Amino acid sequence: MFGRFSSAARTLTRASTSRVFVPPPQVVVGAKFFSSTPPPVDTITVTVDGSPVEIPKGSTVLHACETAGVEIPRFCYHQRLSIAGNCRMCLVEVEKAPKPVASCAMPAMPNMNIKTTTPLVKKAREGVMEFLLANHPLDCPICDQGGECDLQDQAMVFGSDRGRFVETKRGVEDKELGPLVKTVMTRCIHCTRCVRFAKEVAGVEDLGTTGRGRDTEIGTYVSKLFRSEMSGNVIDLCPVGALTSKPYAFTARSWELKKTESVDVSDALGSNILVDTKGTEVMRITPRLNEEINEEWISDKARFQYDGLKRQRIDVPMAKAAGGLAAVSWEEAFEKIAEAVSKASKDEIKGIAGKLADAESIVAMKDLLNRLGSGNHMCEGFPTLGADIRSSYLMNSSIVGVEDADAILLVGTNPRVEAPVLNARLRRACLSTGATVANVGSPLNLTFPVEELGMGAATLKELDAQSHPFFKTMKEAANPMIVVGAGLVGREDGLALLQTLHSLAEKTGVVGEGWNGFNMLHDSAGRVAGLDLGFLPSESAKKAAAKVVFLLNSDDFDEADVPADAFVVYVGSHGDKGATRADVILPGAAYTEKSSTYVNTEGRPQRTKAAVAPIGQARDDWTIVRALSEVLGASLPYDDLNAVRARLAEVAPHMERTTEVEPSTWLNGSTYAHIPAGTTSDAPFTSSVANFYMTDAVSRASVTMAKCTSTKLT
């Protein structure tokens, strides 16, 4: 987003110089109506710098200018926040208006004649800039925003090389907002973007504007940390260097960074990110626009866990020796594994895929196990889920679709910690379209009103028996939705509960014509790919006692799945629980070091890109499995990434169509028909995520996340 902002400012520079060569007037049609059909009737025509442009009724003057391709400088306006109209940088001239108007806040009227290139506009903007710079410190050389600062960029266009303000600049106290956001409040220009973000998107109304006039400050008034799981986004929003990243402070300049487009794996949403690297190091992570997933936000974990990529890393193969683990060569490691495998038979060889396992390595592992005659493979944390029908384990409404729901039932999930960006969408659905949100499970604080229906299975049964009042609410809703959390699916009685939920879904019309509101919210990036690829135990394997266990990035496995006498091989990037248990450790690449496929909770395959090389002797996980297969005498038939991806597409064709969501069919009532009704326990439903900041091997290795954990309000 930084990139987008400053590039906006750069095009602005370009636009303002090239505007001399204005093309002959022509009707520019807004992108929204770019089609062969005639524009809908509710559009109006205005003139921007002499060119007529058609815009939807009710748009602002700023939107009209943008549609006409004219960049308007701005600080306070942000398309995802409410309009504040307080910076005045966006002034334009409107014919017959007595003075320049703030284009971001002014509705466009039919036949308005808008001018953006007149001397009046230039003077107005220069005046605003002079005022903004009056109290702004001249500390660009020591400011982390330098190089990607809206004020810096726009001052290049509208700023003077000297000011008429000869008095001393004001001093403002810096605020302590916690371990993530660093403040230098003298730089603040009071655009209130951060305040509006906190209030409107994050739903944590802790930031505000205190005082007035020259004494205005942005802060929390009483000393208080900014407690939001999305707090890092104010860093991107702040147009100046008032709010910057604390962990990134003074580590790099923006122009030294190489940007790699990638995908976040800290939760199951697959938020799009930019990995900024300098040399061989990941310097920071910022969001990348994807309207269908994360818009332009990411959670604090996605943004700040990157220091975990440098700690606790496994960089050489290791094997258990007298007195602990010792570094060995790949050959030695493979030999040890081959020896153990040779002593085990078929189903006694087991694979467990963890939270961060990518599709390529899962398919390679599955093929290897199958070639060894074993059907014993499983995803950690899902003891009972079946994967025969995709719609039974996906977020069927899609992430965007969440906003269309009007009655939402949360079951055993806490979206605020499992997927904060999704929670922001739920919040929007609740507050702007008035959706009713109810919860079955431990009480939630989601930043919007949630009706607490009950703690567990009893309430679900009541709902299913139509004796609970919320049944009526769902039944009457146009687009009812159920969100099932990983916490519920991970329970012993998960299957029985899912049966009840499917039956409830059927009765309330959660799945209907053009709408499927049965949503599963997974808690990890690797899960859906595992289910898509059928990484689940065969019937015979369920009974087998494993002698050799391959832990594929698996650090949160259930102890019962790894027998005490089993020979354990850990393939992964971090020295976490899995590596501690392992007899042989094979160093894998982290998500910023490999190009691999992850499928998000909607079933959308996306690919990460290698931003840096794997550290030490670490390799892409699937290549490790491939190399191992040779030693085990079960060579896998693919030698490069394309070949393994072709194999992926063979097993799960949608994996090839990355970034797209494959619609999946819903089997009315028959998904669980063949399974006998099970018994349920009375234990309350809880989220699978106890601490938002530490959920997988990477975030557990991160110092920043540890600091957040220790300041966390619990």
Add this chain to the structure above:
Amino acid sequence: MAIRRSMFHCAQLIRKSALASSSVPQTASTALKVQSAAVPIFQQRRWYADILNQHRDTPTNNSALAFEFTEKNMPKVNEIISHYPSNYKQSAVIPLLDLAQQQGNGHLTVQAMNKVAEMLEIAPMRVYEVATFYTMFNRTPVGKYHVMVCGTTPCMIRGSREIEAALAAHWGIKKGQTTPDGMFTLGEMECMGCCVNAPQITIADYTKGADGYTYNYYEDLTPESAIKIVDQLKKGETPKVGSQIRETCEPVGGLTTLLEPPPGPYCRDLSQA
């Protein structure tokens, strides 16, 4: 250049004195240091913010404490809230803060702000924003009588600076400070709309709680009459409110114009039209 510079200097001094005239009480450390006119601008000393817009916990003013409106004030609270539609409850924030300030003897504490936020179902931050924006909310304690001298041009021309100086000398305190006996705080307020009787002072009386609270103007003052008024208050007497030398705002020496009835033409008789 020299002329230009001195012009700036003047502007600066005016600005500084305007800043010094905040109505919110200042502690000695945050009080503005006004420099002497002889210091050239390039050697000026640092400016300090005159108002602290961040909260500092004190034993009597912190979020851990509880605040409740008294039983006596509760009907007033309900009355105030009833003025607004229930979905615009937050509109009651200013009157409620005012009431809380009266109940708190002129001091609006952070716990009182929290209580108001709770009653109006808004985030405490939204209340802090209001309370810090309006200088009539005293976020630091004041004396029993909060004496505010008008600092705006008409009163200034008519001698408000002298009145301020006289009061300060009388009590031996500076602007923004409270007398050691806790009776008076000397403050400043900008134009209060009675310039016709300039100069004037306003005195907020917190001695009798929210019920007996008064906010009176004393007008047409001289340094002597101002001192007389505050001394009367100290003795528990009731000084004359309003102008000290005339009835309302009629000319002091009697009418000088419009002495006879207006000569017409008068309004048309519409029934004849």
